[in-house]
Structures are given as structure tokens and as C-alpha cells.
Amino acid sequence: MVRFENVGMRYGMGPEVLRDISFHLRPGSFHFLTGPTGAGKSSLLKLLALSHRPSRGLVTLFDREVSTLERDDLPAFRRKIGVVYQEFRLLDHLSAIDNVALPLKIAGAVDSQIYQHVAELLEWVGLGNQVDAKPPTLSGGEKQRVAIARAIINRPQLLIADEPTGSMDAEMGLRLMRLFQELNKIGTTVVVATHDLDMIQRFGNPVMYLRDGLLSSRSAANIPERFDETDT
Numbered sequence: 604m605v606r607f608e609n610v611g612m613r614y615g616m617g618p619e620v621l622r623d624i625s626f627h628l629r630p631g632s633f634h635f636l637t638g639p640t641g642a643g644k645s646s647l648l649k650l651l652a653l654s655h656r657p658s659r660g661l662v663t664l665f666d667r668e669v670s671t672l673e674r675d676d677l678p679a680f681r682r683k684i685g686v687v688y689q690e691f692r693l694l695d696h697l698s699a700i701d702n703v704a705l706p707l708k709i710a711g712a713v714d715s716q717i718y719q720h721v722a723e724l725l726e727w728v729g730l731g732n733q734v735d736a737k738p739p740t741l742s743g744g745e746k747q748r749v750a751i752a753r754a755i756i757n758r759p760q761l762l763i764a765d766e767p768t769g770s771m772d773a774e775m776g777l778r779l780m781r782l783f784q785e786l787n788k789i790g791t792t793v794v795v796a797t798h799d800l801d802m803i804q805r806f807g808n809p810v811m812y813l814r815d816g817l818l819s820s821r822s823a824a825n826i827p828e829r830f831d832e833t834d835t
């Protein structure tokens with residue numbers, strides 16, 4: 604599903620922010636990605652989301668090494684990936700329901716098949732009364748839930764979420780993580796970047812731990828309690 608081999612990444616001519624990253628994600632697995640602020644979590648997710656290319660090493664997604672992808676291949680690849688961005692990236696001129704419907708429309712579904720399904724998902728994430736609201740009128744947590752609904756509406760093969768529950772209360776955060784779990788049970792591979800150690804420990808999924816651009820794998824029970832402490 605996903606394979607990184609000795610991957611490095613830099614922004615422009617800057618220093619490497621990811622170094623010698625190697626890992627393999629099996630189809631249908633569910634991993635947390637954590638580590639101190641600035642460790643490179645969002646950068647690693649950008650590589651997974653095909654929004655940035657590695658500066659060295661090999662990234663293989665869905666059995667294709669990404670440097671061999673042509674520009675024309677990218678849309679079909681991206682349709683297999685659902686992304687929840689830290690900064691949401693909703694379209695402000697579209698209503699919540701139209702934001703969430705967009706991936707289905709791009710995939711060619713006709714309106715009559717879309718809207719009931721989208722409305723049900725918005726209801727499920729607690730936004731049944733806000734389907735016609737535009738993002739600028741929504742709170743941070745509401746925007747985040749629209750972004751999550753948009754990322755999962757077409758049951759992506761790979762779901763990548765950057766701090767997906769950071770703007771909502773703990774109860775709603777748990778509800779949405781359970782939604783990710785359900786999606787995972789029916790086959791979606793999930794990677795969730797989070798600082799929320801309680802969440803990681805509660806769910807117990809394997810953890811990818813980044814520090815200063817270097818990756819190690821951990822169990823949920825073996826993450827430094829405070830990231831600024833020396834690693835154990």
C-alpha cells in the first residue's frame with residue numbers, strides 16, 4: 604500500500620526536514636503519527652498525499668513508485684486518497700454539503716445519488732443543521748468536521764488526517780476517531796497525525812514516532828510522556 608525507502612525531504616534549498624525515512628504500511632492498517640512540534644509530521648503527510656515530492660529515496664503508493672507518475676496520472680491517484688488538512692482547506696464559496704459532495708462529483712456521480720448520502724454523513728458528524736452553511740460562518744470544530752466528511756465521503760483506500768480532532772471537544776473527537784475505525788474495518792488504510800497521547804493510548808494502534816526528521820516505530824505504551832524529555 605505504502606512504502607518509503609530511505610526518503611529525505613527538504614523545502615527548496617533548505618535543510619532536510621525528513622531524513623532516511625523507511626517504513627511500510629500494510630493495506631488495511633491504522634497508524635498514528637506523533638512527535639514534537641516541528642518534527643516533520645505534516646511534511647511526511649504531504650509526501651503521502653502526493654502534494655510534495657521526496658528530495659531523495661523512494662516512495663511507493665498503490666504499487667507505483669511516485670517519481671514514475673506522470674502529471675496525467677495524479678488525479679486518479681489522488682482520488683484514492685482522502686486528506687484531512689490541518690488548516691481544513693474548504694472552499695469558502697460552497698456550502699458544507701457542496702464541499703463534502705465535491706469528491707463524489709469529481710468522481711462522476713450524479714446529483715441524485717449524492718445528496719442524501721452526503722446529508723446523512725453530515726448528520727452523523729453532528730452538522731445536520733448546518734448543511735447549507737458556508738465555511739466562514741462555521742466554528743473551527745465545525746469546519747474540521749466538514750473537512751473530515753469530505754475526506755471520507757468516497758471511502759478512500761488511504762485516509763491521511765493531520766490533527767483531525769484538534770479543534771473539537773473530546774467527545775466529538777472520539778466519535779470521529781470511531782468513524783475512522785469503522786472505515787478502517789472495511790479496508791481503508793489510515794494514518795492519523797496527532798499530539799493527543801490520551802487518544803493514542805486509548806486506541807492502541809501502532810505509532811510512528813518522528814523526532815528531528817527521523818522516524819522510529821513504537822507501541823502506544825512506549826511514547827515519551829512529554830516530547831521534550833529525552834527519548835527512552
Ligand SMILES: Nc1ncnc2c1ncn2[C@@H]1O[C@H](COP(=O)(O)OP(=O)(O)OP(=O)(O)O)[C@@H](O)[C@H]1O
Nearest residue numbers: 614617620638639640641642643644645646647813
Ligand atoms: N512550507 C515550508 N517551507 C519551509 N520549511 C517548512 C515548510 N513547512 C514546514 N517547514 C519546516 O519543516 C519542519 C517540519 O515541519 P512540519 O510542519 O512537517 O512539522 P510537524 O511535526 O507537523 O509540526 P506540528 O506538530 O507543529 O504541526 C519544520 O522545521 C518547519 O519549520
